[in-house]
Amino acid sequence: MGVLTGWEAVSRALYAIGLVTALCWGLQLARWCWGGFRVYVLSSFWKTDLRQFGQWAVVTGATSGIGRAYADELARRGLDLILISRSIEKLHTAAKEIESQYGRQTHVIQVDFTKGPSIYPIIAEKLQGLEIGILVNNVGMNYAGMLVYFLDVPDPEKSITDVINCNMLSVAQCFKVVPHRHKGLIINISSEAGSQPQPMLALYSATKVFVTYLSRSLTAEYRMQGITVQCVTPCVVSTNMTHNVEVGPLVKSASAFAYEALNTVGYSNYTSGCLLHALQHIALCIFFPGWLRLSTFCMRYTEKFAQSWRQEIEAMMARSAKKAD
Ligand SMILES: NC(=O)c1ccc[n+]([C@@H]2O[C@H](COP(=O)([O-])OP(=O)(O)OC[C@H]3O[C@@H](n4cnc5c(N)ncnc54)[C@H](OP(=O)(O)O)[C@@H]3O)[C@@H](O)[C@H]2O)c1
Numbered sequence: 001m002g003v004l005t006g007w008e009a010v011s012r013a014l015y016a017i018g019l020v021t022a023l024c025w026g027l028q029l030a031r032w033c034w035g036g037f038r039v040y041v042l043s044s045f046w047k048t049d050l051r052q053f054g055q056w057a058v059v060t061g062a063t064s065g066i067g068r069a070y071a072d073e074l075a076r077r078g079l080d081l082i083l084i085s086r087s088i089e090k091l092h093t094a095a096k097e098i099e100s101q102y103g104r105q106t107h108v109i110q111v112d113f114t115k116g117p118s119i120y121p122i123i124a125e126k127l128q129g130l131e132i133g134i135l136v137n138n139v140g141m142n143y144a145g146m147l148v149y150f151l152d153v154p155d156p157e158k159s160i161t162d163v164i165n166c167n168m169l170s171v172a173q174c175f176k177v178v179p180h181r182h183k184g185l186i187i188n189i190s191s192e193a194g195s196q197p198q199p200m201l202a203l204y205s206a207t208k209v210f211v212t213y214l215s216r217s218l219t220a221e222y223r224m225q226g227i228t229v230q231c232v233t234p235c236v237v238s239t240n241m242t243h244n245v246e247v248g249p250l251v252k253s254a255s256a257f258a259y260e261a262l263n264t265v266g267y268s269n270y271t272s273g274c275l276l277h278a279l280q281h282i283a284l285c286i287f288f289p290g291w292l293r294l295s296t297f298c299m300r301y302t303e304k305f306a307q308s309w310r311q312e313i314e315a316m317m318a319r320s321a322k323k324a325d
Pocket of ligand 1: 060062064065067068084086087090111113138139140189190191192233234235236238239241242
């Protein structure tokens with residue numbers, strides 16, 4: 001074998017580095033694909049038995065949307081339900097429907113999560129003596145129901161406090177007041193909006209970062225005590241919050257979402273909830289990174305989009321008001 005020239009040695013070293021890098025990326029890609037397959041596909045065949053956590057499940061914001069869908073799915077999987085929400089009529093209707101449809105027991109607790117710390121002793125008292133296995137911290141609100149500048153909401157002082165109380169305080173306080181057995185499951189509903197800063201959804205997205213970070217830290221803190229904390233970060237689900245946008249290739253119905261998200265319990269503690277939203281998350285990270293979202297160029301488009309969306313929502317609301325007349 002002859003002695004390598006300088007150039008040959010450099011090109012062989014570069015070739016070796018390239019090969020190792022490609023191998024590492026390949027292995028990483030294979031790990032992601034296997035992880036995704038396990039969490040979103042295998043999980044639908046081998047579901048975790050949710051009754052192992054205890055007899056009762058508590059769901060906050062349980063009368064409509066994702067919370068109601070979680071309550072239905074938990075009842076279908078054999079749990080009794082404690083429904084917490086703001087409107088007593090809606091609570092009684094939901095409880096009756098769950099009892100007759102799934103034959104499970106229910107309790108209701110009427111509280112308004114915007115009211116701050118005073119409501120938690122009431123919740124704690126009503127939960128006493130029940131064997132609670134699952135808590136779904138679902139309740140959440142956006143301050144305007146559409147994309148707006150931070151201070152362009154009616155009564156910003158009240159809205160800011162309400163959103164913080166409802167989206168953040170509820171998650172931390174309910175974790176504290178719901179009695180934990182040695183084996184329990186806490187599901188915290190965060191949002192894709194919490195994975196990157198979101199101009200024109202500023203406060204909402206900031207509250208969801210809080211939920212995500214709190215959940216992920218609690219996962220590590222309480223794992224050894226047998227308590228599972230799962231953080232779920234959906235993209236768009238058709239609910240009142242999203243003005244019941246049509247279900248389609250990018251939008252899940254609440255019931256399909258809750259079904260798939262509950263399948264992921266035991267497979268992942270930090271999940272988009274369903275395959276469709278996991279793929280959207282990856283696409284958003286690649287094609288719409290933080291620096292682009294925050295650029296002035298993008299802000300102009302977000303502003304235009306917000307305007308046309310607002311007009312569409314107003315027209316939709318006018319149409320449904322006309323229908324109701
Ligand atoms: N929909 C989405 O696309 C989406 C995406 C990502 C994350 N999320 C998150 O998913 C969760 C549920 O959202 P959703 O779309 O299902 O909302 P939704 O359809 O507006 O339902 C909200 C539920 O919470 C209750 N609620 C609202 N404000 C309350 C308050 N102050 N006190 C007590 N209960 C209150 C409502 O009860 P009443 O009817 O009695 O008011 C209702 O049962 C939220 O945390 C949201 O941030 C939603």
